Structure formats: structure tokens, C-alpha cells
Amino acid sequence: MSGHAVKEFKVTWGMVIDLDKCTGCGACMTACQVENNIAPMADASNKMRTLSWMLVFELSNKKAAPDAEIAYLPRPCMQCGNPACVPVCPVVATDKNEEGGIVSQIYPRCIGCRYCMAACPYHARYFNWEDPIFPKGMEKALSPNTSARPRGVVEKCNFCHTRFMKAKDKARQEGGNPEALADGAYMPACAEVCPTGAITFGDLKNPEHKVHELAKGENAFRLLEKLGLHPQVYYVSKREWVRKLGDNYAATGHAGAEKKHS
Amino acid sequence: MGLDRRGFVKFVVGGVAGTLFTPVIWKGLDDAAIWSQNWGWIPRVPKGEVKATPALSKLCPSGCAVKVKTVGGLPFAAIGNADNPMSKGGVCPICAGGAQLLYSPARVKSPMKKVGEGKFEAIKWEDAEAMLVEKLTSFKGQDGKIAAISGDETGTANEVVSALLSGLGNASGFCVMPGEMYTATKGVKLMGGNGQPGFDIAGADLVLMIGADALDSWGPSVANQKAFAASHPTGAAATAQFIYAGPVLNNTSSVCDKFLAVPPTATAAFSLALANALINAGAVCSASDFGDYKALAAKYTPEAFEKATGLKAEALKDLVARIKAAKAPLVIAGASFGQGAGALDFVAGASLNVLLGRVGQSGGMTLLPAAPKALAAATDRAEAKDAGSFLAQVATGKASPAVLLVYEANPAFALPQADAMAKALGNIAFKVSFSTYMDETATLADLILPAPHPYERFDDAMNPYGVAKPTYLAGKPAMAKPVMDVKDPVDVLLAAGSKLGLSLGFETYADVIKAKAQAVGADFDTLASGGAWTGEGKGGGLSLGAAALAKAPVAKADDKAVALAPVTKLACGTADLATPPANLLTIRDTELKGKDLFVQMNAATAKKLGVTDGNKVKLTGGSGEVRARVHVNEGVAADTVAMLLGFGHSAWDQYTKGKGDNVYKILTVSDEAGTGLKVWAGSTVTVAKI
Ligand code: SF4
Ligand code: SF4
Numbered sequence: 001m002s003g004h005a006v007k008e009f010k011v012t013w014g015m016v017i018d019l020d021k022c023t024g025c026g027a028c029m030t031a032c033q034v035e036n037n038i039a040p041m042a043d044a045s046n047k048m049r050t051l052s053w054m055l056v057f058e059l060s061n062k063k064a065a066p067d068a069e070i071a072y073l074p075r076p077c078m079q080c081g082n083p084a085c086v087p088v089c090p091v092v093a094t095d096k097n098e099e100g101g102i103v104s105q106i107y108p109r110c111i112g113c114r115y116c117m118a119a120c121p122y123h124a125r126y127f128n129w130e131d132p133i134f135p136k137g138m139e140k141a142l143s144p145n146t147s148a149r150p151r152g153v154v155e156k157c158n159f160c161h162t163r164f165m166k167a168k169d170k171a172r173q174e175g176g177n178p179e180a181l182a183d184g185a186y187m188p189a190c191a192e193v194c195p196t197g198a199i200t201f202g203d204l205k206n207p208e209h210k211v212h213e214l215a216k217g218e219n220a221f222r223l224l225e226k227l228g229l230h231p232q233v234y235y236v237s238k239r240e241w242v243r244k245l246g247d248n249y250a251a252t253g254h255a256g257a258e259k260k261h262s
Numbered sequence: 263m264g265l266d267r268r269g270f271v272k273f274v275v276g277g278v279a280g281t282l283f284t285p286v287i288w289k290g291l292d293d294a295a296i297w298s299q300n301w302g303w304i305p306r307v308p309k310g311e312v313k314a315t316p317a318l319s320k321l322c323p324s325g326c327a328v329k330v331k332t333v334g335g336l337p338f339a340a341i342g343n344a345d346n347p348m349s350k351g352g353v354c355p356i357c358a359g360g361a362q363l364l365y366s367p368a369r370v371k372s373p374m375k376k377v378g379e380g381k382f383e384a385i386k387w388e389d390a391e392a393m394l395v396e397k398l399t400s401f402k403g404q405d406g407k408i409a410a411i412s413g414d415e416t417g418t419a420n421e422v423v424s425a426l427l428s429g430l431g432n433a434s435g436f437c438v439m440p441g442e443m444y445t446a447t448k449g450v451k452l453m454g455g456n457g458q459p460g461f462d463i464a465g466a467d468l469v470l471m472i473g474a475d476a477l478d479s480w481g482p483s484v485a486n487q488k489a490f491a492a493s494h495p496t497g498a499a500a501t502a503q504f505i506y507a508g509p510v511l512n513n514t515s516s517v518c519d520k521f522l523a524v525p526p527t528a529t530a531a532f533s534l535a536l537a538n539a540l541i542n543a544g545a546v547c548s549a550s551d552f553g554d555y556k557a558l559a560a561k562y563t564p565e566a567f568e569k570a571t572g573l574k575a576e577a578l579k580d581l582v583a584r585i586k587a588a589k590a591p592l593v594i595a596g597a598s599f600g601q602g603a604g605a606l607d608f609v610a611g612a613s614l615n616v617l618l619g620r621v622g623q624s625g626g627m628t629l630l631p632a633a634p635k636a637l638a639a640a641t642d643r644a645e646a647k648d649a650g651s652f653l654a655q656v657a658t659g660k661a662s663p664a665v666l667l668v669y670e671a672n673p674a675f676a677l678p679q680a681d682a683m684a685k686a687l688g689n690i691a692f693k694v695s696f697s698t699y700m701d702e703t704a705t706l707a708d709l710i711l712p713a714p715h716p717y718e719r720f721d722d723a724m725n726p727y728g729v730a731k732p733t734y735l736a737g738k739p740a741m742a743k744p745v746m747d748v749k750d751p752v753d754v755l756l757a758a759g760s761k762l763g764l765s766l767g768f769e770t771y772a773d774v775i776k777a778k779a780q781a782v783g784a785d786f787d788t789l790a791s792g793g794a795w796t797g798e799g800k801g802g803g804l805s806l807g808a809a810a811l812a813k814a815p816v817a818k819a820d821d822k823a824v825a826l827a828p829v830t831k832l833a834c835g836t837a838d839l840a841t842p843p844a845n846l847l848t849i850r851d852t853e854l855k856g857k858d859l860f861v862q863m864n865a866a867t868a869k870k871l872g873v874t875d876g877n878k879v880k881l882t883g884g885s886g887e888v889r890a891r892v893h894v895n896e897g898v899a900a901d902t903v904a905m906l907l908g909f910g911h912s913a914w915d916q917y918t919k920g921k922g923d924n925v926y927k928i929l930t931v932s933d934e935a936g937t938g939l940k941v942w943a944g945s946t947v948t949v950a951k952i
Contacts, residue, residue, distance in 0.1 A: 026848030195352030
């Protein structure tokens with residue numbers, strides 16, 4: 001373990017992803033790519049090179065037909081409470097110090113050493129092996145929300161941080177409290193488009209936000225809880241085999257079991 | 263960190279079958295990739311006012327009601343339209359990347375005429391339209407000389423195309439690409455009814471999908487997903503059960519309460535065995551042919567069920583118990599890839615709704631009356647010819663059109679026995695392709711007339727297949743001017759018509775749509791600002807279709823062949839759209855790796871075929887063959903091989919061209935007994951190691 005304490009914030013943005021609802025359609029991956037200006041790659045089957053801030057895994061219960069079952073697990077950045085990536089960065093290009101608890105990634109500062117990638121057990125970080133190349137004209141469809149990254153830097157999901165800033169600005173303009181945004185006022189691209197509503201997003205600490213209760217549900221769990229990284233992304237599944245897979249260190253397999261942290 | 267990393271690796275290795283997962287190679291730092299923030303040209307992000315404009319995004323078959331996000335007037339993203347009942351804020355993966363498709367490298371940039379094999383020259387619209395008029399003039403009034411193929415299931419454009427053909431003396435030349443709307447409507451006729459069937463998923467407490475991939479590629483998939491989501495609240499008990507019976511553990515079945523692996527050759531047998539079991543458990547109905555139906559279903563004993571499906575009879579028993587316990591069960595029957603099933607597969611599934619008394623009920627099956635037309639001379643939607651049969655006639659010389667208009671369709675790629683179809687197109691002297699993209703059919707055309715992207719045009723969608731109630735959507739352009747030198751195909755055809763002395767009563771597609779809205783009783787402006795018009799679905803005294811079902815063929819056993827289950831996944835593209843650039847990441851490396859497409863089968867089937875994971879194989883069927891690599895996948899039904907559709911393009915762009923192989927090539931077309939329909943959902947193939 002890194003030995004660093006979990007950083008506490010008054011506002012803690014998080015997700016609760018319902019794995020019994022996600023059909024693996026991929027709309028969240030597409031919306032994320034669009035929002036964050038990830039250039040299409042001629043060979044997207046080379047998964048060593050692709051940039052998938054949001055990646056939908058396919059989980060299998062490993063049973064033979066006809067008892068086989070699968071589930072889809074969308075994996076954004078976990079925005080860990082005690083991130084493994086932050087302390088290893090030699091130039092503080094990634095940090096967790098902003099209200100809301102989003103782990104930042106400062107591209108102009110990143111030197112591309114990729115220590116953070118090695119440290120992240122969720123493989124949520126990606127390295128730009130190439131400059132982003134959009135086919136001619138497609139740069140006209142770039143999103144205004146995220147700068148394009150050059151080759152040589154590491155990037156990852158930041159819960160669509162620009163949307164957070166915009167939501168706070170809007171609250172300020174409308175005389176609201178930017179430090180206590182209403183449920184739904186700030187919504188990342190993936191959660192916004194998901195046709196099954198599998199991704200619920202909000203402030204985990206705010207009882208008025210849906211995620212507050214959902215994250216405490218009897219079938220809620222986090223990936224690799226035992227590592228003690230305290231992800232801000234929770235998952236829910238009624239299927240025991242799914243919970244066991246996602247939580248294979250801590251899961252007792254019993255619904256509502258006490259979560260054990262090291 | 264060792265412990266941490268091992269932990270995740272264990273999670274991944276233990277649980278992930280076919281990942282998109284990117285392992286980090288943390289060795290040999292590649293000096294060639296040494297970073298610099300200053301090298302190369304990095305695109306700058308746009309500035310300007312951000313707006314969201316409602317639009318009808320007909321990139322997916324049923325069309326998504328979206329809001330197009332623009333910056334400085336240029337689209338960059340699409341989100342669902344929360345106010346529209348078809349979207350409720352959701353959007354499909356294709357429409358989510360719609361803005362990027364505006365700039366697809368495959369877009370046709372200007373009108374082009376063929377100047378040699380595979381060679382085209384850009385021409386002016388004026389000249390292109392003159393060419394079109396000249397050809398139509400030469401064959402006007404000669405029946406059988408002019409034909410059209412439309413790939414649009416829902417647009418009023420079809421009325422214009424078919425009315426024009428009829429004005430040119432070629433009323434029977436209007437053909438459509440395959441889709442379940444047509445076979446299902448024919449199925450309803452065989453059950454003594456009339457209308458397009460609809461399915462009230464939102465109102466049902468048990469949804470049994472036989473084949474129909476309703477939560478990904480079948481019907482109004484976003485509305486279906488929303489209905490599923492509403493009945494499955496996160497953190498609370500579900501209020502409806504979803505059960506999938508089909509050949510592959512697909513996106514739909516991944517979230518179902520129950521998955522029953524049924525080979526595509528056993529769809530009707532599955533439905534009838536279920537009917538038999540339900541009748542034995544006490545189901546009766548007042549349909550006049552109940553006696554015949556009962557006698558017919560009695561042949562589909564639990565033993566026959568086991569033989570046909572490879573499932574255990576207990577699975578059937580469990581299903582009967584679930585249905586009996588449900589208050590509002592609904593059965594949806596369809597081919598797992600949205601086409602090629604005959605009317606009888608539909609009747610066998612739909613008859614269960616009749617048997618259970620679910621027709622016209624809330625949460626049941628409905629019938630949608632034919633929508634009023636904007637053009638009286640148009641062909642009725644259900645009367646259109648199917649493009650495959652038409653091209654088969656062209657191949658044998660039974661039909662000899664001189665001019666073919668292709669509207670939003672790619673028959674050279676997306677018809678069964680695709681190679682033979684592409685060849686048949688070669689027998690037609692003058693082909694016009696109205697297409698947004700340089701697809702396989704456009705590359706065979708003599709004249710290519712670029713059509714607008716959905717954000718650049720007026721369009722509409724009447725009763726997308728599967729909706730429970732009559733539903734009408736319409737949209738107008740979401741941007742000030744198109745990106746390419748395009749014209750709306752309907753505008754072009756209306757202008758050509760008037761030059762030929764055929765006034766169809768309209769000058770533009772926008773006017774046609776406004777008239778349609780009026781005929782339907784909807785307000786165009788409301789629709790164009792993101793609204794939807796809905797009417798009422800009806801019941802109707804349907805029979806059980808016993809007479810038709812009596813002709814259902816008993817599947818022949820062929821030891822060497824296995825059933826082929828083509829799989830559609832919306833994110834991979836559609837019959838007329840190759841995988842869009844913003845969807846490429848969603849394809850797994852167990853589906854496509856480099857240029858190799860995978861054929862999926864369970865371990866028992868692989869053993870039978872003498873192949874193992876990773877083997878290169880050749881699949882032969884229909885009039886063609888495809889090459890693939892084996893991926894062992896326990897989610898595939900017994901004696902079945904599954905392959906994704908939508909690959910193996912020879913046209914399009916650097917993202918899709920030459921990747922994988924085209925499964926349409928190995929689909930075998932046969933005649934359905936008693937209906938005369940062409941079917942290919944039960945195709946079989948042989949598999950050989952290479
Ligand atoms: S959009 Fe929603 S349903 Fe589709 S893959 Fe993402 S989380 Fe799953
Ligand atoms: S929160 Fe934003 S950046 Fe993160 S996965 Fe979702 S869309 Fe992508």
C-alpha cells in the first residue's frame with residue numbers, strides 16, 4: 001500500500017454502475033471518445049495502443065453452455081480516495097486535491113514516464129503513442145470541452161471535468177451554491193447518454209443525490225476493495241458471481257457483507 | 263504494488279472473456295516515442311457558443327431522437343432528447359457518434375459519374391440531374407425498365423420514390439431491403455389480421471424475446487432499453503422479467519433474467535413446443551383454429567424440444583411456470599439479426615400472444631393500422647417487393663431493368679449471397695446511388711448523387727418497427743449548411759419528376775413531410791423541435807395461424823453442417839453503415855483482431871468440428887465462403903456458429919475497408935413453404951480448418 005491516507009472532501013463525485021442493467025452497448029465509450037477528443041485509430045483492435053478512458057469489459061461466469069452467463073462492466077477512472085497513481089508521479093502531473101475528489105491529470109506537466117500507469121491496478125490510464133490524427137475535416141467536430149493531447153503524455157477519465165466547472169459556473173450565475181450542486185446538475189458524458197441508465201452519477205456525500213444511498217446498497221461493491229484505494233466508483237449487481245469477480249479479495253459472496261479494508 | 267497488480271490481473275484473467283483490456287507493457291521504454299509537447303500538429307479545440315438542437319438521427323435503423331450539440335454552429339456531439347418518448351434521454355452508440363460521421367472519410371463529397379471500372383469523376387449537380395432525367399426519359403412508360411431499392415424503412419421518401427416509379431409506368435419496380443417489418447406484417451395477415459405488429463414492452467411484466475435482440479439491435483432499441491431500465495430500478499426489486507431465447511448470449515441476453523440458447527434453425531420449434539407445454543398446463547383460447555393449433559403443437563413434445571434446441575426439457579417447464587405466474591406476459595419473435603426469418607417464425611412466436619390472450623392488451627402485442635399517405639400514388643408499405651428476390655430475378659434474366667435507383671441502401675453488401683447480388687447489379691445498365699457514403703453499391707454505380715447526413719436534412723420516421731403505438735417523428739437540419747455538396751435525394755427526384763412532366767404535388771421533401779404530418783394529424787413544428795406524435799395501437803381478432811404453421815418445414819438434420827447465427831451489434835454498424843469512426847473502440851479483440859474476424863462457437867461444437875481457439879477456418883454456405891478465426895465462446899447455442907455482421911467491406915474508409923469478412927456472403931436463401939417468402943435465418947454452413 002502506498003501508506004497515504006484517504007483524502008476527504010466535502011463533495012465526493014462518484015458513480016454507481018448497475019451491472020445488471022448495462023447491456024454493453026458501448027454508447028458510453030463512444031460518448032466519452034467524442035467528449036474528450038480521442039482520435040479514431042485505423043486499427044482499433046490493437047488494444048495496446050487504443051485510448052479507452054471508458055472501457056466496457058466483458059465478464060464471464062466461465063460456465064459451459066448452456067449455463068454460461070456474461071455481464072458488462074464499464075470502467076472509467078475510479079477517482080480513488082487513496083490513489084496509487086498520485087504519489088508515484090515524479091512531477092505532480094496528477095493530483096487529488098480539488099473539492100469533489102476527482103484525480104486530475106495535467107497534460108502539459110506530464111513527462112510520459114508512465115509510473116502512474118504501472119501503479120493503477122484498474123488500468124484506467126493510457127499513454128499516447130501517437131499524436132491524435134483526425135481524418136481531414138473531422139477536427140471540425142472536436143468537442144470544446146477537452147484539449148487534444150500530444151503523443152508522449154498519459155491521459156485518463158476525469159469525470160468530464162469541464163462539465164463540473166460549467167455546472168459550477170451555471171450555479172454561480174443562477175445564484176445557486178456551486179459547492180452544493182443539485183443532483184443531475186453535473187453529469188459526465190457517459191452517464192448522460194447511457195440508454196439503460198446503468199450509470200448513476202452524483203455526490204456520494206450528499207444525501208439528496210441518488211448515489212448516496214445506492215452506494216450503500218446491499219449489492220454494492222467496489223473493484224478490488226482490499227487494495228484500500230477507496231474508489232469513488234461503485235458497482236451494483238444482484239449476481240453473486242459478478243460481485244465475486246469484481247471484488248475478489250474482499251468479497252465473501254454474501255449480500256451486504258461488511259466491506260473489509262486493509 | 264505487486265499485490266495490487268496481481269489482484270487486478272486475477273480479476274481480469276479470472277473473469278474477463280474477450281476483453282478490450284489494454285495491458286501495460288512496462289518494459290523497454292520506447293525511445294522512438296519520447297514525448298514532446300511541441301512536436302507535431304495538435305488540433306486546437308473550437309470556441310463559440312454551445313447549443314443543443316433537436317434532430318432526428320436516422321443513422322440507426324429505428325432512428326434516435328437526439329439533441330445535436332454544436333459549438334459555433336458546428337455539431338460535435340449528440341445526446342438523447344429527454345423530452346421525446348422514443349429517447350427519454352438515451353441514445354444508441356451509433357447516433358452518439360453522429361457528429362463525427364459528418365466528416366467520415368467515406369462521405370461522397372459531390373456528384374460523380376463513372377468514367378471507367380472503379381473510376382469516378384466529380385461533376386456538377388446540374389449535369390448529374392440532367393443525366394438522371396435523360397435516363398428516366400428514355401425508359402418512361404416501359405414497364406419493368408425502371409426499378410428502385412430503398413433501405414429506409416420508415417421515411418416518407420419511400421412514398422415519393424414509389425409514386426415516381428408508378429408515374430413512370432413502373433409501379434411494380436419498388437423494392438425494399440430486408441427487414442422484419444415486412445415479414446411480420448405478412449405474418450399478421452396469415453393470422454387473419456391486418457397491420458404492423460407492435461409490442462408494449464413498457465407495459466409487460468414478462469418479456470420473452472425469441473430471437474429478437476430487443477435491447478440492442480431490434481426495433482426501437484433505445485425505447486426498449488428505457489422500458490427495461492424502468493422495470494429494473496437500481497437498488498430495488500425488478501418489476502418485470504426479461505427472458506431471451508436465441509442463438510447467442512448477446513447484449514440483450516447479458517442482462518436478462520434467463521437466457522435460453524436456441525439454435526437459429528429451431529426458432530419455430532421452440533415457440534411451438536412452448537405452445538404445447540402451455541396448453542398442457544391449461545392454456546386455452548377462443549381463436550377458431552385452437553383445435554388445429556393444439557393438434558399441431560402436440561407434435562412438439564418435450565423430447566422434440568430437446569432434440570431441436572439442445573436444451574433440457576426442464577428449461578421449458580421453468581419457462582411455462584414463469585409465464586403462468588406473470589400478469590402481463592409478452593412474446594416478441596424475430597430473427598436474432600433482424601432479417602431473414604420467414605413469416606412462419608413470426609407466426610409461431612406471435613401465436614403465443616394470441617394463446618395467452620395478450621393481443622391488444624396493455625403490455626401485449628398490438629396492431630398498428632397503416633398510416634395515411636402523403637402521396638396517394640405511393641405503394642403501400644407492406645406491398646413493397648423484397649430487393650433480394652428482385653435481384654435474384656435480375657441475375658437469371660427474369661427481370662431486366664435498365665435503370666436502378668438505390669436510395670439509402672447497400673444491396674451489393676447487405677443482401678444474402680452478397681457476391682451474387684453484386685454481380686446481378688452488374689446486369690443493370692444504369693445505376694444511380696443516392697448515398698451519403700461511398701459504399702459498395704456506390705462504387706458499382708454509374709451516377710452517385712451525394713445524400714445529406716441526418717443533421718443536414720429534413721427527414722421523418724413513421725412507425726419504426728416494434729413500437730407499440732403508431733408513432734411519428736420528423737426532423738429538420740441541425741446545421742446551417744451541409745458539409746459536402748449534397749442535395750436531398752427526394753428533392754432531386756421531385757425535380758426530375760417535374761421535368762418528366764410528372765407533378766407529384768410537391769417541390770421539396772420538407773413539403774412532403776409537412777403534408778405527411780398533416781395527414782397523420784401531427785404538428786410538424788412540434789415534431790421538428792423534438793416532439794413525437796403517437797396514436798393508439800389496436801387489438802384485433804387474430805387467429806393462431808394454425809393453417810400457415812401446418813406448412814412449417816421440419817428442420818432437416820445435416821451432420822456436416824452447423825447452424826449459422828449472424829449477429830448484429832448496433833455499435834458495429836448497420837446494413838447501410840460501416841462501423842463509424844467513433845464506434846471502433848467498442849469492437850472487442852475477440853470479435854475482430856487486425857483483419858481477422860472471429861467465428862464464435864462453444865467448446866462442444868469446436869470439438870465436433872475438430873477446431874480449437876485461434877484456428878483459421880473457412881465457412882462455406884449459400885454461394886460463397888468467408889474466412890475467420892475460431893473463438894471459443896460458451897454463449898453460443900449447440901451446433902451453431904456465430905459471426906458478427908457488418909465486416910468485410912471493400913469500400914468505405916481506412917477504418918473499415920478490408921477488415922474481416924462479409925457474413926452476408928454465406929447466407930443461404932430458400933423459399934418458405936406456404937408463404938413464398940425468401941428466408942435465410944436458418945442458414946447452415948460447413949466449417950473447415952485452413
Ligand atoms: S452506455 Fe450504458 S448500457 Fe451501454 S455500455 Fe455504457 S453503461 Fe452499459
Ligand atoms: S466521466 Fe467522462 S471522461 Fe470519465 S469515462 Fe465518463 S465520459 Fe469518459
